[in-house]
Amino acid sequence: MHTDPEVIMQNGTTGTLRCTFKSSEVVSSFTSVTWSFQSSQPDTQFFNTPHTIFYFSNGKGFPGPTEFKDRVQFIGDINKRDVSIQLSPTQFSDTGTFFCDVKNPPDVTGTPARTELRVVES
Structure with missing residues (x-):
């Protein structure tokens, strides 16, 4: 698996x-x-332990907790071995x-691939 090691997004924008x-x-x-x-x-429920925010199986996506449910979208093509997601709008949290x-x-x-995301002022 391969991801970008670090991604910086502006607060309130759409990021991949x-x-x-x-x-x-x-x-x-x-x-x-x-x-x-x-x-x-x-100060968040996601501190210390990773929580599943999106699951994709059998050709369908299953959103995770409310904090991400309407903001995560699967934009990859699993047949092309791309499983990227889009986050919109991004938040400081x-x-x-x-x-x-x-x-x-x-x-x-x-091993799961890791991306460090930093959300910054726009």
């Missing part, structure tokens, strides 16, 4: 978190994608670490 993967297996309906988020701000994890059975091992 890119993630691509390599696999020797054919992409199928069993292929799943999990995006998780861990906040760098101690989105500052933290995003994890992208792809399981393409039987190829299910691997």
Whole structure:
């Protein structure tokens, strides 16, 4: 899996978190994608532990918690091994670490890719 190590977005804008993967297996309906988020701000429920904010399986996306539900959109093409998401509008509370994890059975091992997101004043 590959992501940008760090992404900087302006508050209130639309931003893309890119993630691509390599696999020797054919992409199928069993292929799943999990995006998780861990906040760098101690006063949020997402601090300390990554929480799933988006899950994609069997050709469908399943939004996560309310804080991200209407703001995360799957914009990748899983058949092209692109599982990127779009975040809109970005908020200061989105500052933290995003994890992208792809399981393409039987190829299910691997470390999730990490992107550090910093949301800055526009």
